Amino acid sequence: QQQQQQQQQQHLRHQDTHGPGAASSGVGKSSIGQTSMSRGPLASSSGSSAALPPGKLAHPSSASSLADPSPRPHDAKPTAARLQSMKEEKAKKDAEAQKEAEKLRCHLHKRPKESCKFCKKWQDFVNNIKEDKAAMRSKMLNDSVAAKRETFGDEGPSRGPLELANPKTFGLPPLLQSHIIESQHFKSLMSLDAFEKVVEEIWQFSDSVEPYMQNSATIPSALFCCLYRLLSLGLDGRQLRRLIDSVESPFIRCVGFLFVRFGLDPSQLWPWLGEYVLDEEEFRPSKDAEWVTTVGEYVEGLLSQERYYSIVFPRVPMSTKRYLEAKLAQVPQYRKRTQANQRLLDVYRQRDVRIEACPDDSSWVAGFIIQLDESVATRPKVHVRLDGGEDVVVHIGKVILSDHRYASSGSFYRPLPSTHRRSRSRSPVVDWARSKGKSQAELIDEQRHRDRERAVCASGKEYARKPVGFKVACALPREMGAASHRLMEDETFVPMRRESRRRSPSPAQQDAKKVQHSAEHQAQMQQLFEKYGMAKGVEVTSQAQKYLVDGEGPDVMRLG
Numbered sequence: 001q002q003q004q005q006q007q008q009q010q011h012l013r014h015q016d017t018h019g020p021g022a023a024s025s026g027v028g029k030s031s032i033g034q035t036s037m038s039r040g041p042l043a044s045s046s047g048s049s050a051a052l053p054p055g056k057l058a059h060p061s062s063a064s065s066l067a068d069p070s071p072r073p074h075d076a077k078p079t080a081a082r083l084q085s086m087k088e089e090k091a092k093k094d095a096e097a098q099k100e101a102e103k104l105r106c107h108l109h110k111r112p113k114e115s116c117k118f119c120k121k122w123q124d125f126v127n128n129i130k131e132d133k134a135a136m137r138s139k140m141l142n143d144s145v146a147a148k149r150e151t152f153g154d155e156g157p158s159r160g161p162l163e164l165a166n167p168k169t170f171g172l173p174p175l176l177q178s179h180i181i182e183s184q185h186f187k188s189l190m191s192l193d194a195f196e197k198v199v200e201e202i203w204q205f206s207d208s209v210e211p212y213m214q215n216s217a218t219i220p221s222a223l224f225c226c227l228y229r230l231l232s233l234g235l236d237g238r239q240l241r242r243l244i245d246s247v248e249s250p251f252i253r254c255v256g257f258l259f260v261r262f263g264l265d266p267s268q269l270w271p272w273l274g275e276y277v278l279d280e281e282e283f284r285p286s287k288d289a290e291w292v293t294t295v296g297e298y299v300e301g302l303l304s305q306e307r308y309y310s311i312v313f314p315r316v317p318m319s320t321k322r323y324l325e326a327k328l329a330q331v332p333q334y335r336k337r338t339q340a341n342q343r344l345l346d347v348y349r350q351r352d353v354r355i356e357a358c359p360d361d362s363s364w365v366a367g368f369i370i371q372l373d374e375s376v377a378t379r380p381k382v383h384v385r386l387d388g389g390e391d392v393v394v395h396i397g398k399v400i401l402s403d404h405r406y407a408s409s410g411s412f413y414r415p416l417p418s419t420h421r422r423s424r425s426r427s428p429v430v431d432w433a434r435s436k437g438k439s440q441a442e443l444i445d446e447q448r449h450r451d452r453e454r455a456v457c458a459s460g461k462e463y464a465r466k467p468v469g470f471k472v473a474c475a476l477p478r479e480m481g482a483a484s485h486r487l488m489e490d491e492t493f494v495p496m497r498r499e500s501r502r503r504s505p506s507p508a509q510q511d512a513k514k515v516q517h518s519a520e521h522q523a524q525m526q527q528l529f530e531k532y533g534m535a536k537g538v539e540v541t542s543q544a545q546k547y548l549v550d551g552e553g554p555d556v557m558r559l560g
Helices: 003-019 020-026 032-050 056-057 061-067 076-106 117-152 176-184 184-189 196-207 224-234 237-244 249-262 265-279 295-306 318-328 331-342 440-456 472-475 482-492 506-532 538-550
Strands: 352-359 365-373 381-386 391-395 399-401
Touching: 003 117, 020 399, 061 295, 076 117, 176 184, 176 224, 176 440, 196 224, 196 237, 196 249, 237 249, 249 265, 249 295, 265 295, 265 318, 265 331, 295 318, 318 440, 331 399, 352 381, 482 538
Parallel strands: none
Antiparallel strands: 352 365, 352 399, 365 381, 381 391
16 A cells, blocks of 8 residues: 555656656556556546537537638628618608708798798708708618629529519500400410420510500510510519520510519619610511610610500609619710720720729729620620729729820820711710710709700690500400401402493583572572562562572561
């Protein structure tokens, strides 16, 4: 026992000086050394895993999982929180602005007058509040679009089933809906339940974007029958994106655009269609059309017009309409700048070229080019890094050159060929590749001024034209039915036997008939005069007969 106690004391002193490993090597033959050696690794492992719970020691994979955590999917909660904070800030600012406006309201006039300085001050304050609200609304809309892109990826709002604004009529007029349901083409489409089959049907039979067939007001076109079938089936975001970005046929793309315009909520118009306003793909609206349009012009008409051929679009709220007007105001300038920048693609293919971009359609921001995106030939884009460090993708029509190395007077860029003849026009030539053009506010004012003039100065049948209603349209001639066939036969029937024609009488016979007719008329007039005349007698009768024969006498004759 004394020897064991001495060995244990030596082991403890050796462990304090050299550690547990040396102790185990020095007294390996003893039982106490074996126990100490078995306790050494446990002590070291317990020291390394002191922060872990006891249950985790049995699972060594947990330590590796904690050391190398797996990537998690993107979480859109920070963006939603930012939007909620912006809404709260907007509500607070509106309340403060309302209180300030009540303080500045004129105490003399209930309605503002231009001659009153207090009313003018109050009106200026209210106008500034409206401008701030419009700017805040556009910023919130842009942030909501960005949040959708972060949530759904690069495709934007393209995942999940799309919610239709009107699941009953799909935004189509009732008359057109009844014509589509009664058509034979749509009845044959009811057997197609797959999205790919309907797209193939569009590719095979669609040759016009009009709602009705040519020279018809009751037979719907193949494109609208397929559109109604897709609306009844329901699409998700990826399927709709496939329609819009189709390279097979422009009519397939038009079906996607019409799906957005008729089926979705008006607030979804610009997030889905805004990118395609500057698309330069050309197509003919119908197979017999003599003119060619572009996809961008077609989409612009869907966003700005209230009618589509003979049918009426679903109503757009005034706030959304104002927002679309502001977005579409600069589209003509963007198209001109796109044509000018098409000649400078070699410049935009280079890196670190100084430019100015207008990503939000309101302000120009300086930056430099990263690369040119030519994946879609009809919509070339540029990857730009702004001076603030933000990377954006902008259409080439929203970019101008600010690099002094590529000035228009240099040898690299020549807007006109050397063989071009000099123009006699004295109007200044605008270099859209370097000019910003008019501001958004100026273009909006010009557009609204043109709209007011068009509304006041309308002439002819265009003035206050009432759209065709359901009952009036039901009275239109139909191309189907037995009555229409009989009518067509009556109009196109040619009789086999010709009727005998008489020659026109000679002038002498016509004069004789006129004289005979006048004699009979005179006799009738004589009888009336003898019966109801005031004076009776032969003299009066002879005198009246003389008047009637000679054509003379009083202009007014009294009877009774």
